[in-house]
Amino acid sequence: MKLARNPLCELCLAETGRPVEAKMVHHLDPVTEGGTFLPTFEETQSVCYKHHAILHPKGVIKSSIHA
Numbered sequence: 001m002k003l004a005r006n007p008l009c010e011l012c013l014a015e016t017g018r019p020v021e022a023k024m025v026h027h028l029d030p031v032t033e034g035g036t037f038l039p040t041f042e043e044t045q046s047v048c049y050k051h052h053a054i055l056h057p058k059g060v061i062k063s064s065i066h067a
Helices: 010-015 049-055
Strands: 024-027 044-047
Touching: 010 044, 024 049, 044 049
Parallel strands: none
Antiparallel strands: 024 044
């Protein structure tokens, strides 16, 4: 549902203004850090593969900028 409503990477748009297709949905508040397993629409972020890899390098969870 998130990708259908927000099909572009929110971080690419915020950083460069370039429209890049989002491929994944990122939890803004990871479950491992107290976030809910089923977050609301507002608690997620549409991201491309590049940004998802930056947010989760080698399985480490980094918080992202709330758009």
